[in-house]
C-alpha cells in the first residue's frame with residue numbers, strides 16, 4: 530500500500546460535493562490514501578498530466594476491476610498495442626471529419642425534433658426531457674444500435690456507470706449493470722444484418738474485430754458517451770442561467786458556446802477521475818506507491834488546481850481552459866471528444882437558446898456524484 534497520508538471521507542457528503550475533501554488532499558501533500566475507496570487519490574494537475582502518460586507504471590489493465598468484470602474488456606482497460614488497435618478500429622466513427630460530414634446533420638435534425646416536441650409545454654426538466662434525449666439519439670446514430678430507444682440508452686448507460694463506480698459493493702448496482710450489458714448485447718445481435726454507415730458496429734466489424742470485442746467498445750461508448758454530454762448540456766445551461774453576464778458575452782459574440790462547454794467541463798468535471806493500477810514499487814513526488822495499488826487520478830481536483838487556474842472555483846468562460854484535463858491526459862484521451870464538442874457546443878446549446886430566448890430556471894439545482902458528476906434535474910421555463 531502507498532505511504533500517502535490517510536484521508537477519511539464520508540461517502541454521502543463526498544458524493545454530494547467532493548470538492549472540500551479534494552481541496553484538502555490537493556493542498557496537503559497532493560495525494561492521499563482514502564480507506565473508504567481503498568485507493569490513493571492524486572489531486573494536483575501537473576502531477577496527473579505527467580504521470581498518466583507513464584502507462585508502464587500506471588496501467589489501465591485491470592482484469593479484476595469493476596469495469597472489466599461487469600462490462601467486459603474494452604479499449605479503456607487496455608494498454609499499448611492492444612489499445613492502439615481498438616482506437617484505430619473505432620476512429621472512422623469518431624473522427625472529426627465523420628463528425629463534420631456525417632453526424633452533425635443528424636444531430637441537428639434530431640435536436641430540432643426534440644425542441645419541436647418540447648416547445649408547446651412551456652417548461653421541462655432539461656436533464657430528463659432534453660439533454661437525455663439529445664445525447665441518447667446521438668448515441669443511437671454513432672453506435673448503430675437502433676433497437677435501443679434513447680430512454681434505454683440512458684437507462685443502460687446509467688446502470689453501467691453505477692456498477693463501475695460501485696466501489697462500496699452494493700449488489701443491486703452490480704445486478705443492474707449486468708442487465709444493461711445483456712440488453713445492449715441483444716441490440717447488437719438484432720443489428721448484425723443491417724450495419725448502419727459509419728456506425729461503431731460497422732467500422733469495427735469492417736476492421737476484422739470480433740463481434741464480442743466490438744460490442745465491448747460499444748458498451749463503453751454508451752457508458753461514457755451518454756451521461757457526460759447529458760450532464761454537460763444541462764449543467765452548462767444551468768451555469769449560464771446562473772451567470773447571466775457570461776451568457777450575455779455569448780449573445781454579444783464576445784465568447785462562444787464552446788467556451789462555455791469547455792469551462793463547464795473544467796469547473797464540474799463530468800468525469801471526475803480515472804482509475805489506474807500500479808505495476809511496480811516506485812516513488813512519485815515523495816509518495817511511495819506499490820505494485821497492485823489502486824490509484825485514482827482526480828481530474829475534478831486537477832481542474833481546480835490554483836497552481837494552474839486563477840480563482841479555480843469560479844465559472845468564467847473567458848479563461849484559458851487548455852490545461853483542463855476534463856477529456857483526459859494520456860493515451861485514453863476521450864475518443865468521443867469531437868462528437869461531444871459538436872453535439873453540445875455546436876448543436877444542443879445554441880439550438881436551445883435560439884429556440885427559447887427567454888429560457889429561465891424554475892427551482893434549485895442539486896449536483897450529484899464524484900466519479901461521474903452532473904445535475905440531478907434542471908427545471909426550466911420559457
Ligand code: HEM
Nearest residue numbers: 604605754757758761800803856857858861863864865869
Ligand atoms: C462532455 C462529454 C465527455 C467527457 C467530459 C468525456 C470525458 C472522457 C474522459 C475523461 C475519458 C478518459 C480519459 C482517460 O482515461 O485518460 C474518456 C474516454 C472515452 N470517451 Fe469520453 N467524454 C465525453 C463524451 C464522450 C462521447 C460522446 C463518447 C462517444 C460517443 C465518448 C467516448 C469515449 C471513449 C470510447 C473513451 C475511451 C478512450 C480510450 O480508452 O482510448 N466520450 N472520455
